[in-house]
Amino acid sequence: MSDAERSPWFLPIIYVGGLIFGFGLAISGMARPEVVLDFLQFEDFGLLFVMGGAAVVTGIMFAIATRYLDRAPLTAREYTRRIKKFDRNVIIGGTIFGVGWGLSGICPGAAYASVGIGNYPILWAIAGMFLGAYAQGYWRNVRTPASADTTSADD
Numbered sequence: 005m006s007d008a009e010r011s012p013w014f015l016p017i018i019y020v021g022g023l024i025f026g027f028g029l030a031i032s033g034m035a036r037p038e039v040v041l042d043f044l045q046f047e048d049f050g051l052l053f054v055m056g057g058a059a060v061v062t063g064i065m066f067a068i069a070t071r072y073l074d075r076a077p078l079t080a081r082e083y084t085r086r087i088k089k090f091d092r093n094v095i096i097g098g099t100i101f102g103v104g105w106g107l108s109g110i111c112p113g114a115a116y117a118s119v120g121i122g123n124y125p126i127l128w129a130i131a132g133m134f135l136g137a138y139a140q141g142y143w144r145n146v147r148t149p150a151s152a153d154t155t156s157a158d159d
Contacts, residue, residue: 009080017078026117035117037109037126044106100136104129 029035032054042048069076070083088094105111108129110118115133118126 011078011080014078025113026120029114029117030121035110035114035121035123037118037123040105040111040114041109044109097140104132104136108132 026035032050033039034051034054039048040051043051073083075082101111108115108126110126110129112130112133115126115130119130
């Protein structure tokens with residue numbers, strides 16, 4: 005999609021949404037690794053309510069938007085289902101994500117919010133996320149011949 009098709013409000017709304025998300029994580033305590041680790045050790049179930057509340061709001065909005073709108077308001081893209089294969093990459097990626105979440109005590113979105121509340125040691129985990137993403141992209145490019153007609157996992 006070209007930038008001309010997007011609403012001029014696209015980037016400002018994305019940035020405001022990110023700020024609201026970050027403040028929500030900070031206020032709820034989910035930007036603190038101790039809280040997340042307590043959840044993963046079945047000691048504090050507050051994260052379950054935060055994630056559950058987010059899932060309910062998202063589900064309602066998707067149901068309303070896809071029923072009453074033919075296109076996404078900010079991107080002008082048609083609403084379609086995006087079905088991906090459940091393959092080896094999903095298993096490996098999910099495992100790496102889960103191990104990283106367990107070791108650092110925080111997921112990627114909350115890691116950025118955690119920096120905002122002064123948790124600067126989390127920058128090591130963020131650096132690890134970037135390094136891991138780069139290594140995965142490099143490995144995928146080396147593994148796949150340049151002439152092959154392949155599509156990205158996000159297409």
